[in-house]
Amino acid sequence: MKKYLKLSLVALLVLSLALALAGCGGKQEAAKTEGTNPSPPAEKKILKVSTEAAYAPFEFKDKDNNIVGFDAEFIRAVAKEMGYEAELTHVAWDGLIPSLESGAADIVISAMTITEERKKSTLFSEPYLNIVQSVGIKEGSPIKSLDDLKGKTIGVQNNTTGHYWAAKFYNVKPEDNFDKIKKFDTTPDALEALKTGAVDAVVADKPVVLAYIKENPNSKLTKVDSDKFEKEYYGMAMKLGNEELAKKVNDAIKKVKENGTYDSLVKKYFPE
Amino acid sequence: MRWEIIIDRIPILLQGALMTVELTVLAVGIGTVIGLFTSLFRISKFGLSRFLAATYIDFFRGTPLLAQIYLIYFGLPQLVGYVPNPWISGVAALSINSGAYIAEIFRAGIQSIDKGQMEASRSLGMSYGQAMRYVILPQAFKRIVPPLGNEFIAMLKDSSLVSVITLQELMLTGRTIVGSTYRPFEVYITVAVLYLVMTLSISRLIAFLERRLRTGDLH
Amino acid sequence: MIYIKDLYKSFGTLEVLKGVSCHVKEKEVVVVIGPSGSGKSTLLRCINKLEDATSGEITVDNIPLNGSATNLNKVREEVGMVFQRFNLFPHKTALGNITMAPMKVRKTAKAEVYEAALKLLNKVGLSDKADVYPDQLSGGQQQRVAIARALAMQPKIMLFDEPTSALDPEMVGEVLAVMKNLAREGMTMVVVSHEMGFAREVGDRVIFMDEGMIIEEGTPEQVFGSPQHQRTKAFLSKIL
Numbered sequence A: 001m002k003k004y005l006k007l008s009l010v011a012l013l014v015l016s017l018a019l020a021l022a023g024c025g026g027k028q029e030a031a032k033t034e035g036t037n038p039s040p041p042a043e044k045k046i047l048k049v050s051t052e053a054a055y056a057p058f059e060f061k062d063k064d065n066n067i068v069g070f071d072a073e074f075i076r077a078v079a080k081e082m083g084y085e086a087e088l089t090h091v092a093w094d095g096l097i098p099s100l101e102s103g104a105a106d107i108v109i110s111a112m113t114i115t116e117e118r119k120k121s122t123l124f125s126e127p128y129l130n131i132v133q134s135v136g137i138k139e140g141s142p143i144k145s146l147d148d149l150k151g152k153t154i155g156v157q158n159n160t161t162g163h164y165w166a167a168k169f170y171n172v173k174p175e176d177n178f179d180k181i182k183k184f185d186t187t188p189d190a191l192e193a194l195k196t197g198a199v200d201a202v203v204a205d206k207p208v209v210l211a212y213i214k215e216n217p218n219s220k221l222t223k224v225d226s227d228k229f230e231k232e233y234y235g236m237a238m239k240l241g242n243e244e245l246a247k248k249v250n251d252a253i254k255k256v257k258e259n260g261t262y263d264s265l266v267k268k269y270f271p272e
Numbered sequence B: 001m002r003w004e005i006i007i008d009r010i011p012i013l014l015q016g017a018l019m020t021v022e023l024t025v026l027a028v029g030i031g032t033v034i035g036l037f038t039s040l041f042r043i044s045k046f047g048l049s050r051f052l053a054a055t056y057i058d059f060f061r062g063t064p065l066l067a068q069i070y071l072i073y074f075g076l077p078q079l080v081g082y083v084p085n086p087w088i089s090g091v092a093a094l095s096i097n098s099g100a101y102i103a104e105i106f107r108a109g110i111q112s113i114d115k116g117q118m119e120a121s122r123s124l125g126m127s128y129g130q131a132m133r134y135v136i137l138p139q140a141f142k143r144i145v146p147p148l149g150n151e152f153i154a155m156l157k158d159s160s161l162v163s164v165i166t167l168q169e170l171m172l173t174g175r176t177i178v179g180s181t182y183r184p185f186e187v188y189i190t191v192a193v194l195y196l197v198m199t200l201s202i203s204r205l206i207a208f209l210e211r212r213l214r215t216g217d218l219h
Numbered sequence C: 001m002i003y004i005k006d007l008y009k010s011f012g013t014l015e016v017l018k019g020v021s022c023h024v025k026e027k028e029v030v031v032v033i034g035p036s037g038s039g040k041s042t043l044l045r046c047i048n049k050l051e052d053a054t055s056g057e058i059t060v061d062n063i064p065l066n067g068s069a070t071n072l073n074k075v076r077e078e079v080g081m082v083f084q085r086f087n088l089f090p091h092k093t094a095l096g097n098i099t100m101a102p103m104k105v106r107k108t109a110k111a112e113v114y115e116a117a118l119k120l121l122n123k124v125g126l127s128d129k130a131d132v133y134p135d136q137l138s139g140g141q142q143q144r145v146a147i148a149r150a151l152a153m154q155p156k157i158m159l160f161d162e163p164t165s166a167l168d169p170e171m172v173g174e175v176l177a178v179m180k181n182l183a184r185e186g187m188t189m190v191v192v193s194h195e196m197g198f199a200r201e202v203g204d205r206v207i208f209m210d211e212g213m214i215i216e217e218g219t220p221e222q223v224f225g226s227p228q229h230q231r232t233k234a235f236l237s238k239i240l
Ligand SMILES: Nc1ncnc2c1ncn2[C@@H]1O[C@H](COP(=O)(O)OP(=O)(O)OP(=O)(O)O)[C@@H](O)[C@H]1O
Pocket: C011, C014, C016, C034, C035, C036, C037, C038, C039, C040, C041, C042, C043
């Protein structure tokens, strides 16, 4: 009995050591080729990108676990224009801006609306897309306009512009623990809760609500649009003060827009 | 450092901490009742009840709490067709999970009591139930206090997982504040300190109880 | 009082009792001796159903133990048992140990139970220890409380499983004295013990067991004085 215990402990130790070494080894090798082998082909410089890949059609994971979507393809094109290779990492929404602070990422692209609040703590690129909010509801719901939302439970993704809109609508602070606003980690979670009836409506970026309705035809969801929603502009976020990177990014955005790549992406992801 | 951000938000943070405490107390309280009966099923002489108890314990200890929370809030409604309430779902998920751990704590406690105690009780004409209630469990409870304290502390921390179903306990409160202030350090260090205050209070309380039990005041 | 016929008991493949038959009359004191592992404890434990017999018949006070309708707890109420290692309830005082079963099982009124319990404590010479917890009592005192606890259920039969073998020598006497008193009062007793003095003084009969069988039985004088069987002689020469 004791012997087996000891044996399995040793095995566990060896295994974890091996895994740790394998992890290091991979990185060391990469570093070596970069350092000792400057001759062709020249190593691509890496642009570290954080994104919350649970936000179709902007960024989501395909069945092979690759991050795809409008933002994903767009940043890859922008990085290429800059002479970089974009390396996308999934980070939870609330962790995106902190990932810039910590240096884990150079840039964030994640369907993030440029707001005055956010500008205080991050540096935004030029806007690259504009959208509006929309209200996801169940088919047959009595909600026909924004006014009908009064008294209804609204599901939102925590700290999104939809969340801030709902907070303003109910005249509370975003961080207040307010009964009528349910804060989810992801927009799909909020839309799932809409399906089960746990919330009466979901306020989120219109393309996302649209994509979800399309992808889930059986879920009997629809949406309410309103021109009372203000136009929002998506921007890429960088660390405050990193003007040098921002300039390169803005130049590249311009080029990608000019060379037709941008239009073909828009056509691909937003056909209507 | 911009500590004024925190000062302004102390009330809302405390409100979050209060929910964390409520969730934990309910989960461990209900979990203790579930755990007591499950442990009795687990050691009973009836094969079926042993099997059911073991299955419950294995499932809830062997799967992530996060998966259980999602399952109860998002999964089951799809199957059964009820409208999930985050508070009830959260308390249910935490209690059922805690019950599985506490069942094993109880089982270990009961089985650590000398066999002679059960035999002496039975030889005096007590039924199995009476022997459990008056002789075995009162002794087992004393040994259960320290591991139960650990479970309490673990649950206090794990309760943050119910933030994914919109329960605004301490962690989600902190995350939301960071979302609008972008001061992760100030906010999360405050959140951490609040958790620490709570866990330290519990371990002090448990240590105190243990001392009382050892000196025999609660024989 | 106790009839045992062709009693067999196995633990898995290990056969511990191999056809034991015996009869204990009312007010009789029977002393069981035999080498370690011979099945003495198992025999006692079968008599109050702490163990289920594999086959055979046991009748206690005219109640057959294998009868399905028999309320086992009822039989156990009639049969008191004292263990080698006392098995007192550590979370209860001496008084609490004694009063628990009468109150919870017999549902006798509290005042009555306490009065009887104090008398019993007096009888075993521990009137001053009523409110003391077991861990503050010596081994001999604990065993005397255990005897009082068993007596509180007013059993018709008392079983003792090596009641003095876990005690320091100087405490053996006080426990045996209590047991002798009990025997003189006419209690039916089955005692597993190697205390020759006790057996000679109050024992009506001695049973020698070995390897799950009764090898020899008779009065203490017969068994100790002139054992018939070779195995009895060998065993006695070892313990004397
Ligand atoms: N619950 C049990 N499971 C398996 N084997 C057991 C069990 N109880 C007793 N035995 C075995 O049965 C045999 C007889 O045990 P028992 O306790 O009756 O002997 P004993 O004569 O009382 O011995 P001692 O003088 O050492 O007390 C021993 O070999 C013991 O190991």
